[in-house]
Amino acid sequence: MARRITILLLAVLLIAALAILPFFLKAFYVRVGLSIFLSAGFAVCWWLLAGFTSYYSFGHTAFVGIGAFAAALALRAVPEAAPALQLAWALGAGLVVAGGIATIIAWPILRLRGHYFTIAMLAVALVLGEAVAAFPVFGGSTGLALPNLAPMSVRVEAFFYWIALALLAVVLAIAWAISRSRLGYGLAAIREDEDAAQMLGVPTTRFKVVAFVLSGALTGSIGAVYALNLGYITSDSVFRGSLSLEMIVNSLVGGMGSILGPVIGAAVMTGVTKLVLADLLEYHLAITGILIIAVVLLAPDGIVGLWRRRRAREAE
């Protein structure tokens, strides 16, 4: 109990410290922080499904895209509302539409396991991306513009920095709550052995669907923020295979075994690409590739795994 309160206090302090950072940092560093929070948020959403159940989705960018376009289209309906209402409306649209579509595809797609689930999610993302590019409602190849919702008195990057931070905190809290719930234990059982879990009375299908829909809906709401921050979206910019891959890579680099894994992975990978590799733009891809291979081969349980192994060794 005491430990839980300590963790909670530390979390609140950390979030407060991160929240006041934009007052001291240059715009560039605030933007780096913003992209860290966004990619950490996406990675945690992906991890909600993959980390608990080991259903590795290769097409989570589908939900980013759905959230983004749902927000853009929803904002057209309320051009005159107050910015704060519009923001809530856009986030809600992203959440609900992505969650709704996730619910529709959950049953057929979760019947598949292993590689087949992975590929099927890739196919979902590809189909949706092509469909959005093909139909004029979504702006076709020209895309859609979103209004700027940041109040005049606040710097744009700081505004989105705070929203992304808040969303990341919410997503982390949900993941943490699940990990201590019946649902979380059931999902872990599915990860270890789905057939055995079913035999022992875990409602595997229902649990998987819940995890899938939660993961999709939350990805959608962060996708809405992602779109608002971009200000202008096309099928290519939000239904982007590299977004799906980033979620996977960040989670693996950080470590799949802990909620903090995806966050640490996102911070390290985004930090490395934006700060360290900023001058090496030409070899950016190759260095990322080397990093991925190195992590998989040398630190299979990610950064969190390395740290845990070290602690275990010290304890001996």
Next chain:
Amino acid sequence: MTALVQTLVNGLLYGGILSIAAVGFSLIFGVMSVINLTHGIFVIGGAYGALVAWSVLGIDPLLSIPPLMLVAFALGWGCQRLVIQPAVERGNPVAALLVTFGFTLIAVNLLTVTFSSSVRSISPSYSFINLRVGDISIDLVRLVAFACGLALIAILGSFLRFSRWGRVIRATALSELGARLCGVDARAVYALTFAVASAFAAASGVLIGMMLPFTPAEEVTWTVYAFIVVTLGGVGSLGGAMLGGLLLGLVSTLTQTYLGAVYTNMVMFLILLVTLLVRPNGILGSAFKASR
């Protein structure tokens, strides 16, 4: 009527290319249960190899196929031994997949730095010749590429069917444990499989480079097409890759002619999704081990 026949002919010719471009992917998926994201880069690498051979050394693309296959074989062997095998031994299927992704990033980067990201194409002297059969016109290049593709598939088929090493590969695919009990060095077989698959991917890349323009970033397309072809036809069987490729070629050209080019990819991806949901083993089913 003529338009339909013309579309069907074009579809079959394109499908032949899709088939040969997918056999390597199919082999690796079937034997090693690894989703090989490096596949597309070996295809595109083959195209760039042929481009260099043609524009610098003046070698006809078709003649550059055997040496390029040797180079790809060696590269594939090394890549499997150094990078992919250690990841496979981690026992996590996603580890292997990520490692192939990392390798692909490096290769795309190197290709872009070497050749720039602009669109390239190979056009040997005979590339603008059209054959006419009645009202149907056929590009000579496409016909030649189709024939070469079929020949290559036949070669790979007889290698797997009749050679000693082919038999060992098939045995390992059926049961790694069983094969090892019979004295097979499974790691060597995996390296050989990967090398053979890479060689055939590069060969298909040469054929593709003769027909279509290409860029380093195009590798994603060919990996995804290989995915669709293999899923549709059935994992790990050459017949499956053939059937899947031809069907997909037909669907692709029919969509392009009768619905519009915007919808081609969407229809192809929909087919992938529907196949996975309705018949995940593909049309011919999977003769190799279940890839769960």
